[in-house]
Amino acid sequence: MPSWAWERAEVRQALRARNVGAVFRYVQQYAGASQARIATAVGMQQARVNEIINGRREVARLDVYERIADGLCMPDDARHLLGPAAGTRETERRRCL
Incomplete structure (x- = not known):
């Protein structure tokens, strides 16, 4: 997802509320990612991403x-x-959505 998208008020509100469904919808909107691509990135089945x-x-x-x-x-x-702690250097080197 583009770095500027993480700064948007609606994305930040979804993060504060731990509303992962909304976060996934913003990833779809701002990164153009499919449910399958999100699922692969976060280690879930596409059906689980859809349910969320x-x-x-x-x-x-x-x-x-x-x-x-x-x-x-x-x-x-x-x-x-x-809620999670800061990322690791390995996380920073990964190809991101």
């Missing part, structure tokens, strides 16, 4: 938040809003 986007499932575990933050290559300030 459509509000039929929520993310509750910290390790899943961390996997999402890593997979989407969230900058540190976005990660802190979501």
Whole structure:
């Protein structure tokens, strides 16, 4: 996702609320990523991403938040809003959505 998109008010609000469905929708909107591409990046099945986007499932575990933050290559300030600790150098080198 473009770095400027993480600074948008609506994205930051979704991160603060830990609304992963909204975050995934913004990734689709601002990065043009499909559900399948998001799923691959965050280590989930596409059907699970679809359930989260459509509000039929929520993310509750910290390790899943961390996997999402890593997979989407969230900058540190976005990660802190979501909850996980700052990213690693390996996360910073990954190809991001």
